[in-house]
Amino acid sequence: MTEIDRRRLLAGTAAGAAGTLAAASTHPAAAAHPQPGAKVLRTPERRFAGLPDYPFEPHYLRVGLGDGSRTTVRMHYLDERPAWPVRASGETILLLHGNPSWSYLYRHVIPPLVAAGHRCVALDLVGMGKSDKPTDRFRYTYQQHLDWLTEAVFERLDLRDVTMVCHDWGGTLGLRLLAEHPHRFRRVVAMNTGLKTGREDLPAEGWMHLATWLQFTQRTNPLILSDVVADFTTSELDPAVLAAYDAPFPDDRYQHGARRFAVLIPLTPHDEATPAFEAAWEVLETLELPFLCVFGEDDHVTGGRHEALSGRIPGAAGQPHTVLTDAHHFLQEDKPDEVAAAIDDFIRRTRP
Template sequence: MTVNTPEGRAAASSAPPRSMEVLRTPDTRFGGLPGYAFEPHYVEIDAGDGAGTRLRVHYLDERPDDTAEASGETILLLHGEPTWSYLYRNVIPPLVAAGHRCVAPDLVGFGRSDKPASPFAYTYQSHVDWLRETMFGRLDLRDVTMVCHDWGGLLGLRLLAEHPDRFRRVVATNTVLHTGDQGDMGPFYTQWLQFSQRAHPFEPGAVVERGTATDLDPAVRAAYDAPFPDEAHLQGVRRFPLLIPISPDDEAAPANRKAWEVLETLRIPFLCAFSDRDHVLGDAHTPMRERIPGAQGQPHTTITNAGHFVQEDRGPRLAAVIDDFVRTAR
């Protein structure tokens, strides 16, 4: 215990930072998942705790085989809450067959990526930094077509604004970039916030099923639960709803406002491909279509018969929209 005296406080301030406790889901949890026969890839990044802790981040990197005509395009697929790269299992194969390279990371705290044990390790800024280091620092992705969904947009659109030279085009699907100035978040957010903090057990597969227009096969639902064998592994999932900027004084509000200032000048081709039965975000695409110059005149698409998790309901259809945009938006 540190004594609360000037000498004691000085000693505490000079003590080396404590390493972050990190959990790793056993590989056995990912065996035999339906539709997910992809080879895992990993990079290590700095956790940013000042103690040199390293985080292992998982990503998919699927490419056309030697018999296919590669397009030379790289498509970055960003998942959100409470999913992982499994969300894109029906989107990746048709895009690869069309000649594109597909990179789909698991955000820290999700999927096969490491999971800090403390909920306070997860901040909006730490997620931005972790994703930046993974995609640009370690994988050095350039000329990317970004597909961002849910929290994939809350993070990906920040990176777009901060590193526009890395991107060639964007497809935003059922996502948003809040600044804290939007006013009342509505009843869904209030209910979701309470559920995310109080539900025991918290079952990501059940959340995904409630956000789809079709019923999930029990094995698919279980696959969304696979990364989270117990409550200790769920801290990142539970934390995300608390990180959404809901007031002008929110910690992330200034950086997101600054991001919008940049987005409002960007002419990078920007497509909205929202679904018609997304009861989470509704018409949240309107600000993007109206305020981002690169969205003007684009063939924005409403994907029918799909809920919030459009990749589950209409994965091949979303892939076709992405492929067409890659081929036509220059």
Template sequence: MTVLRTPDDRFENLPGYPFGANYVAVGGLRMHYVDEGPRESAEVVLMLHGEPTWSYLYRKLIPIVAAGGYRVIAPDLIGFGKSDKVAEPDVYSYQQHVEWLTAFINALDLRNITLVCQDWGGLLGLRVAAENHERFARITASNTGLPTGDQPPSEAFLQWQQFSQTIPELPIGFIVSGGCVNKLPAEVIAAYDAPFPDESYKTAARVFPKLVPTSPDDPAAAANRAAWQTLMQWQKPFLTAFGDKDPITAGGDRVLQKLIPGTRGQAHTTLSDGGHFIQEDKGEEWAQLIVQFIQQNLT
């Protein structure tokens, strides 16, 4: 296994990202995370990024939620951000990412978690929450879901999947900017490119779109169906806040609200002029919703 580690100088002076670096070992790999707010807080807010981003995506939310008195943990998934990157594509699987994330939560012994998830942050976070429900107190989701392959994927997703597998050089920052209603400035695009000095560092980003279950016999389908059995009995508070201009996940909030009991009575929001990367388009607004959601559902 070839492990790549992005040089630290690639992350110097990134706009809006003043956070200190923290690391923990998972499966022999170094996993990075942001840890802001009071460490002694009884409430932990776990912010999970997706494809092809890293914890930089949550830079607008972290200070607001931390200022609310909560401990905010924002990891970089293995293969992304400041975390180690494995060069061989066959190392990455849906199950392996679940195991890495579970090991991360166990290593920090995170409890009473409010899960904040978007994109693959939800595909992983919802699975991990279902499988470790005793550690989670609440969930808020935006532009995500938990596919089992039993429903056909959208045409928009299939186009993205094909693009990701065929383009010779995967333009990370360009992809993120393209998923936003408000196009990103050059220095922010560069910050999304920072973890990837060349194509050899992008294996995880390249593989992720192939790991989304698109058929009933997908390797992850059975485990995701099992997770849904737990989520369909989930009574803990669950809030959706989807962007109204994301073609990839359009309607996913209605599915979550229909199937998950914990969504009932919550102040679900559609974020106007919010694209796929809602953290960029509506980060401050979503952060305020998260603080209100926790405050209204303290037990």
């Protein structure tokens, strides 16, 4: 099978997309949960009742579905701010999660940052967490995720002078957001993430097999997303915490967003997304704004090596990049206090 054939296989066809959408709307369990419409699923709120260590008030905004219709998608976010007697620092921290997590990942990082005087805004990407889940799996493209994020952060929330904290896919999206809107940011903290263009050495065949399996085992191989989190933390997570990571996904119809992320990584220089990634790097390689890497020593993706970012972005020069010991990919689970302390220290050292 040629590379083009594999890409077509993963991308699917419009007919396939229509079939998926029709199947979702006629699924026998469809009537069991209140849904906002045939194009979008919404996880029932009862799934999130009693989550451990997640007392935060939910907030919602709406963004366009992106299919040319007037359909909108509801995005969930947290907006935690210091209350008296804590003096506000005037800093806004945007926390972006990756796959297959959601804002729950930051539940132990947010409180110490708020206690330090910072405002914390943590979004759930579309298809994840408490945000809506489009039923058309082909709606989840890299550009659509970026469009949703751009509309939410800059048009709906109108965030400015932002400290971006980005992990995993939150960085792969957030670094493009930074490159396209650098004037909106003060500094960046990148955690176990990167921005691949397709020109790097990647296990392309292995990644392709994984992506293919994720797309074509729907309804035949249940995807237990909490297993991914459990496998890539050094600490043993409580069953209630693992259940919280599964809460957004009552069944496979809700998992299209999580399954599709693996397809979106450029594997070769011929990938259709490569030019946009390379254009982003042209900007990132000129940015002087402070840039810090906080990586996990045991991360299976990076092995704690952050030079692909810290060695190319000018604002990263001379910063106290941190590699946390006994921390795996989900370092917010393994070392939340150290993560929060690194962010707060970085903000205080680089304040104008």
